[in-house]
Amino acid sequence: MTAKRLKSIRTSALHFQSGGCFYRGLPMWLAAPSELGLRPRNARAFQCTAEHLVAQQDGGLDTPENIVAACIFCNQRRHKRRGPAPAPKLFRAHVQRRLSRGKWHGALRVSRPQGQGTFGAEEICVS
Numbered sequence: 001m002t003a004k005r006l007k008s009i010r011t012s013a014l015h016f017q018s019g020g021c022f023y024r025g026l027p028m029w030l031a032a033p034s035e036l037g038l039r040p041r042n043a044r045a046f047q048c049t050a051e052h053l054v055a056q057q058d059g060g061l062d063t064p065e066n067i068v069a070a071c072i073f074c075n076q077r078r079h080k081r082r083g084p085a086p087a088p089k090l091f092r093a094h095v096q097r098r099l100s101r102g103k104w105h106g107a108l109r110v111s112r113p114q115g116q117g118t119f120g121a122e123e124i125c126v127s
């Protein structure tokens with residue numbers, strides 16, 4: 001698959017997911033960190049990536065059905081766990097539990113102004 005095709009699938013997935021990470025559900029940036037009002041040095045973890053639900057090494061294909069949009073942080077965490085990567089649904093539930101307890105990465109407190117389609121974001125520290 002060409003990089004251009006993968007970028008197209010990732011962008012489509014991001015729009016389908018209303019701009020939110022598949023695992024966190026919170027917004028990501030695609031072209032520039034300023035989309036979320038972040039400074040470049042703090043924004044890398046919130047960049048949108050193409051996440052293969054079934055990893056390529058496990059036979060997953062570069063198809064729209066197998067690719068979702070996920071932030072770099074979540075994408076890397078899923079695949080850096082010991083043993084095989086957890087199933088996407090299980091990892092998503094894990095992330096959501098951690099988020100609800102304030103235990104997931106430098107989450108953004110996000111508000112969508114009523115009647116507006118853009119996100120407003122404020123950085124908060126989560127340890």
